[in-house]
Amino acid sequence: MGTDNDYLMPTYSRLPISFVKGEGVRLWDANGISYLDALGGIAVAVLGHAHPEVAEAIAEQARLLIHTSNLYRIPVQEQLGERLCRIAGMEQAFFSNSGAEANETAIKLARHYGHENGVENPSIIVTEGAFHGRTMATLTATGSRKAQAGFEPLVPGFRRVPFNDLETVRHVAKHDPGVVAVLVEPIQGEGGIRIPSPDYLPELRQICRERQWLLMMDEIQTGMGRTGQWFACQHHGVQPDVLTLAKALGNGIPIGACLAAGAAAGVLKPGTHGSTFGGNPFACRVALSVIDILERTSALDNARRQGARILEELDRRLGDHPGITAIRGMGLMVGIETSNPCKEIMNLALEERILVNVTAGDVIRLLPALIYRDQDSDELVDSLVKTIERFAGT
Ligand SMILES: Cc1ncc(COP(=O)(O)O)c(C=O)c1O
Structure with missing residues (x-):
């Protein structure tokens, strides 16, 4: 899949992927491959995708x-x-x-x-x-x-x-x-x-x-x-x-x-x-x-808990990594700063089936949904560590 379309103003450098379905913390592409979403449409999908109660409110109000x-x-x-x-x-x-x-x-x-x-x-x-x-x-x-x-x-x-x-x-x-x-x-x-x-x-x-x-x-x-x-x-x-x-x-x-x-x-x-x-x-x-x-759903408590879990694991596994200069965050807003520009991480992360973003050139940004469970946080860290190790060639 290419990254451009002639009929759209090319204001975004898009990744060569699109999604056809979402549910909870995951998105699916047209080939049926699922990705763990740690970006949530840039801090938007706070309750994850296709939340049944939100969908119900949408449908009900649309009819009304x-x-x-x-x-x-x-x-x-x-x-x-x-x-x-x-x-x-x-x-x-x-x-x-x-x-x-x-x-x-x-x-x-x-x-x-x-x-x-x-x-x-x-x-x-x-x-x-x-x-x-x-x-x-x-x-x-x-x-x-x-x-x-x-x-x-x-x-x-x-x-x-x-x-x-x-x-x-x-x-x-x-x-x-x-x-x-x-x-x-x-x-x-x-x-x-x-x-x-x-x-x-x-x-x-x-x-x-x-x-x-x-x-x-x-x-x-x-x-x-x-x-x-x-x-x-x-x-x-x-x-x-x-x-x-x-x-x-x-x-x-x-x-x-x-x-x-x-x-x-x-x-x-x-x-x-x-x-x-x-x-x-x-x-x-x-x-x-x-x-x-x-x-x-006490989602704010969960944001604190999952955020702490993610930060702690990232610190433990990447804290001494030579390619990482800082790991910081508050709740489910986490940044991992790299010693070199790291935009390429977004593509590598796709291969590990996670969606993350890079901002300011050298900061990997995580903005997961507040419905993340322990296993989602652990999966994210595992896949992210693999991605970063591949990027750094270690
Ligand atoms: C802190 C902050 N303010 C404003 C905006 C702009 O919001 P919008 O893209 O909905 O216009 C953003 C978007 O990323 C943001 O992060």
Whole structure:
């Protein structure tokens, strides 16, 4: 099978494989070969594939009502808003269809907040290595020159600082009166599973409070239980003013959310923002079923348990490997950094019948479903160790 199709814009370098069926933690190709999925469509399939209860919610809601309009009240959207606000400690939700849109909402909200507070040219602090999306504003917020190249002019109003560096933030606080918000991932996902030091988020919270900046947490990859808490910032007891979500929220049905609290709540008023599809009865019903299942099945505990199991085994078996420079993770978000670029690992992993991804050039990324059992974690580690040994020629 080739990697390209003439009728598609070649924006992705695709692997030479496609899947025809999924069930639980496995995907099948057209030849009936099954693969253990440790990527979940990049942190999306938090409950695995073809979850019967999610499928039932999809079918039932499709038969009942898919779409009306935000011109009317949508009870299931109101329920989802309340449910998310309760688990996140937030006050209000705006629903969209993707992570980039959720962050666009956050960026617009921050600018509006700035203008309301007399800041003529509001700017938002963003970090090196961040990933926030591919729309023009979120691409600008993204800290990758490679992703931005060729799309200039970028959007004004962003200040870039190194990730996990509070000194630069304090310096900016002293010298730039235009800052109104900080947008940050609690763990950088695309950037290579970068986990900041434990004081980073609490200190950012403190600086934002002192300066009356909004702390905006991009939990699009980390959220919905992946790290063992509903949201990664909760590991640090940090309550953001804005929290963005997408990916796992719909287990594959597109939905994004921007949650707001405190000074950020009430900023966006009638006519300031909108979406045709965002928050429709279909997507909201599915997201509610995802939350129900995550809650009922203690999936967050399982994320912690399986994550620890995977990390421990990887450490034991690869900790001294000369080709591995770091193994790190939180819950079911794991990164294995190699001493050389390792994109080829994705192809080699296919031969071992596992699906993993490489991000930032040299970090093997694991984002398994929260329904992984012990035997799935063990199989993943076994196959991954074999893959890495083959890659390293050991
Ligand atoms: C942290 C983070 N923010 C935003 C996005 C963008 O989400 P989407 O691709 O749904 O627009 C991603 C996607 O990988 C992400 O990981």
